[in-house]
Amino acid sequence: MDDLTKRWKTLSLSNKESNTLALTKNNQSEEYVLIAKFFTKRNVCIDAVAKTFKTLWRTSYDFGIRDAGDNHLLFVFELESDIIKVLMREPWSFDRHLVVLTRYDGITPMEKVDFSQTKFWVQIHNLPFSWLTSDVAMEIGDTLGEVIKSNNVSEMIGGNFIRIRLAIDTSQPLCRGRSICFDDSTQGFVSFKYKRLPNFCYLCEMFSHDDKDYSLWRQSKGSLKVDDQQFRQWLHATQFNPLRKTVVDVKGFRSNAPSRHQGNLSSSLISNVSPREPSYCVKPVSESVGVVRSTSTDFEKMMELSPVKLDS
Structure with missing residues (x-):
């Protein structure tokens, strides 16, 4: 049937076969x-x-x-x-x-139909602390595939790594990492880990077959060893729970400005903790002694008050 469908233009059709039927659009699913x-x-x-x-x-x-x-x-x-x-x-x-x-x-x-893309969360490891930012994640992610922007940027921080959601090309081998230049004199290599990574070929990193279906494995007649594999289990990312806090910003009593740590980890990457402002209170010991209350902003003024003399 498929061959006939492809070849019908080259065939000599009868009058009945060549009489075109226009289908009713309302009947379409x-x-x-x-x-x-x-x-x-x-x-x-x-x-x-x-x-x-x-x-x-x-x-x-x-x-x-x-x-x-x-x-x-x-x-x-x-x-x-x-x-x-x-x-x-x-x-x-x-x-x-x-x-x-x-x-x-x-x-x-x-x-x-194009089946060349699917989406993965990719973890980026071995970055120095000062480079754990959302902008760096986006910059590295652009070299791997189409970046899927997250509405909640805090999902991109995992404590000692950053992660990015990407549309990965399934027709190409997975990327194990990337050589990175941090400045004119410093270079390094960051490694990638993929969340919920399914089976793939550890010899060529393709999804289309397993190791034993790979031509190099069949030609070796089972003589290849684990050390011959270019890719291994370390490409699988460990389970990451974005609801579990791995980064917390604690604000000081005198500062209302954003923490400098937010600049290091991007403006929206930190799960902020807003501590309740403490209230300091000296309870009266008699009716002649009043109550002194203060917030943290005028705490020093309270400490400078002269001692209260009690009636004998």
């Missing part, structure tokens, strides 16, 4: 569709996929799954907001293999 490519050599079981993603996605309304062939599936949603929620939480995997999702218009031929 108005459903919201994602198309998925499963990066695995194994056949995908649609029932197992349904059971897995029902639990992971927790959509508000129902969704259906249709087999599109060659490990491609169509996910048909009743609500567009469910699609948006699924795409915002990329990357996804099934049986530890990458699953790339993209919106589908229902018209584009399957072979022309």
Whole structure:
């Protein structure tokens, strides 16, 4: 059928075959569709996929799954907001293999759908303290892929590292790090770690196959060792909880200006702590002794008060 669809312009059509039928637009489906490519050599079981993603996605309304062939599936949603929620939480995997999702218009031929990008949180390690800023994260991220700007910049700070959300090109090997020049005389190397990184080839860093499917591995007949792998488990990022505070700014009693530490970690990267202003109080010991109250701003004046004499 596919071959006939591609070759029909070169065929001699009968009168019935060449009589064009204009379809009614009202009969066109108005459903919201994602198309998925499963990066695995194994056949995908649609029932197992349904059971897995029902639990992971927790959509508000129902969704259906249709087999599109060659490990491609169509996910048909009743609500567009469910699609948006699924795409915002990329990357996804099934049986530890990458699953790339993209919106589908229902018209584009399957072979022309682009599955070359998916989104990852990438951690950037080994940066000096003074370079742990959101601007540096954006600058380095631009060299890896399309930067997805975060509404909450505090998500980019992990204490001793910074992180950035990127649209990564899945048709290219993953990047392990980047050589960095900090100034005219200082250079270094920063390493990258990827959150929720699925299976990939440790020999060539591609998502499309595992180590044992790589041509170099097959040619070696199993003689390659772990030391021959250019990529290893250290590319997997440890679990990061943005709700857990790793950076806190404590303001002084005399200063209302922004902390200088915010300049180092970017203006919005710190979870500010606003300590409650203490109230200092001297309780009366008799009716002739009044109460002295002061905030921290006039605390010194209170300390300069002359001693109160008690009536005998």
